[in-house]
Amino acid sequence: MQGARLNRRLKFVETHVHLSSVFSKERFLKLASKLGFSVIFATDRVEGVGEVEVLLRVNLEGGNLAQMKRALGRVRGKGDVVAAPCINREVATWAARNPDIDVIYFPSLDHYKCMDKSLVRLSHEGRTAIELSLTPLFEREGTKRMQAFSILRRAATVLLEEGAVFFITREPKGEYELRSPESLIAIARLLGVPREGAVRALSSYPLLILKWRGYEGIQREVTPEG
Amino acid sequence: MNGTRPAKTRRRYVVFHVTSDGEFEYEEVSQSIWDMLLRLFGELGVSLMDLRLMEYDEQSGFGILRCTHKTVDAVHAGVSMISNIEGTPVLIDVKKITGSLRKARKVIGELKKQAT
Numbered sequence: 001m002q003g004a005r006l007n008r009r010l011k012f013v014e015t016h017v018h019l020s021s022v023f024s025k026e027r028f029l030k031l032a033s034k035l036g037f038s039v040i041f042a043t044d045r046v047e048g049v050g051e052v053e054v055l056l057r058v059n060l061e062g063g064n065l066a067q068m069k070r071a072l073g074r075v076r077g078k079g080d081v082v083a084a085p086c087i088n089r090e091v092a093t094w095a096a097r098n099p100d101i102d103v104i105y106f107p108s109l110d111h112y113k114c115m116d117k118s119l120v121r122l123s124h125e126g127r128t129a130i131e132l133s134l135t136p137l138f139e140r141e142g143t144k145r146m147q148a149f150s151i152l153r154r155a156a157t158v159l160l161e162e163g164a165v166f167f168i169t170r171e172p173k174g175e176y177e178l179r180s181p182e183s184l185i186a187i188a189r190l191l192g193v194p195r196e197g198a199v200r201a202l203s204s205y206p207l208l209i210l211k212w213r214g215y216e217g218i219q220r221e222v223t224p225e226g
Numbered sequence: 227m228n229g230t231r232p233a234k235t236r237r238r239y240v241v242f243h244v245t246s247d248g249e250f251e252y253e254e255v256s257q258s259i260w261d262m263l264l265r266l267f268g269e270l271g272v273s274l275m276d277l278r279l280m281e282y283d284e285q286s287g288f289g290i291l292r293c294t295h296k297t298v299d300a301v302h303a304g305v306s307m308i309s310n311i312e313g314t315p316v317l318i319d320v321k322k323i324t325g326s327l328r329k330a331r332k333v334i335g336e337l338k339k340q341a342t
Contacts, residue, residue: 031245035319138309141265176246176315183306183320190266190303 010199011038012181013206015103015131016057016083016169019044028175029054035180039206041081055080055215060101065090072100080215083131086114096122096130102209103167105131112151120162127212129205130164132156134179134187135171149191156191165208168193168201235276236295239330240323242305243337244287246316252282255289258311263304275301280327286341288334290327298323 014032019042022028029049032040041057058079062068068084068091075082083103084095092114095104104123106112115130123130132155136148159166168188170179179187181202188198244250256279263272275297282289293301308318321337324330 031317138307145265174315176309176317178317179306180319183302186299186303186306186320189299 010203011207012036012202013039013041013167014169014172014178015041015081015167015206016105016133016171017042018171018173019046019054021173022175024175025049028178031175031178035178037181041206055210057081057083057103059105060084060095063087065094068094072098076100081209081213086111086119089114092119093122096128097126098128099126101126101128102213103129103131105133106155109136109148109151112155115155115158117158117162120158120164124162124164127165127209129209130159130166132159132166132168132188132191132201133171134168134184137187138170138177153191156188156193160193160197165205166201167206168198236325237276238293238295238298238323238325239280239327240291240293240298240301240305241321241330241333241337242289242291243319243321244289244311244316245319246287246311246314248311248314249284249287250282250311250314250316251284252279254311255279255282258308259291259305262308263301266304266307267300271297271300277301280330283334286334286338288321288337290330290334292327 014037017040019025025046026049029052033050033052037052039053039055042054043057043059045056046054056079058075060068060071062071081102082100083105084101085107086092086095086104087107092104095101096119120130132152137145140148168184170177170184172178184202185195185198189195244255259279275293278292280290280292291301302320305318305320308316310316322333324333
């Protein structure tokens with residue numbers, strides 16, 4: 001059978017869920033479980049449903065580096081995962097090398113200009129993951145989607161060349177925006193990410209970040225890929 | 227004639243499920259799939275897919291899409307990228323890819339049983 005099913009022992013993680021805009025959180029979590037996710041990093045604190053464990057992801061807010069630093073001071077220790085948006089080069093560099101930040105992400109396609117090999121190397125040193133959001137591919141059409149493909153493909157190439165720890169997310173804001181791990185892998189392959197790399201980005205890398213942070217809830221059951 | 231047969235096209239059958247608040251007819255689902263694949267891969271790309279929506283059950287939301295074995299990954303990605311049908315938000319999830327239509331129908335039967 002082609003497009004072989006994923007190893008059932010793997011735990012898949014949707015790393016960026018906006019639960020505040022979800023109408024029925026319980027229905028959302030049930031659907032996520034049905035699609036094959038075991039863990040969700042959500043921007044709101046909710047109890048897990050069934051086999052889905054929900055961890056709190058705190059996205060730092062601020063318009064410049066000073067505000068980001070203050071925001072980090074306020075949220076330190078409050079979330080399971082701390083994420084920083086790369087709003088400019090200065091913030092991206094600070095966040096990538098900061099051991100208190102778990103993930104750096106790009107709020108829009110324009111912000112991907114901050115991403116290059118040196119940022120990826122810094123994130124490696126700071127044990128920070130880089131998030132690749134597939135959302136622009138869903139929200140745009142025509143030439144704008146073409147542009148999104150081009151920018152994301154370039155970003156994926158840098159991540160793969162540098163052996164970065166990275167996540168792939170659909171960034172769902174509602175239940176119909178969820179996509180199964182297998183679908184995300186298929187879409188990531190359009191960006192030139194090999195299947196194994198995409199599986200790692202959805203499974204072992206998010207769990208590796210939790211391991212680096214000393215989170216024990218999931219680690220006891222982690223079955224590393226392969 | 228040099229005695230060699232043309233290579234047989236190896237087909238794959240993509241079993242998918244549409245989750246949505248609304249119900250859709252065969253034509254609407256078929257149109258959405260064709261539109262998305264044409265936009266993503268162009269006329270030349272889709273011409274190589276040997277694409278056909280074999281069947282779609284409006285009530286259960288299960289459907290079977292035929293394509294070639296070489297283009298199955300592209301079809302999977304394209305189908306997954308459909309976010310609405312006729313303006314209604316949808317989630318189309320590929321459940322299984324099989325080598326025969328009979329197996330695909332069997333898979334749908336099993337999935338329906340599991341759901342009840």
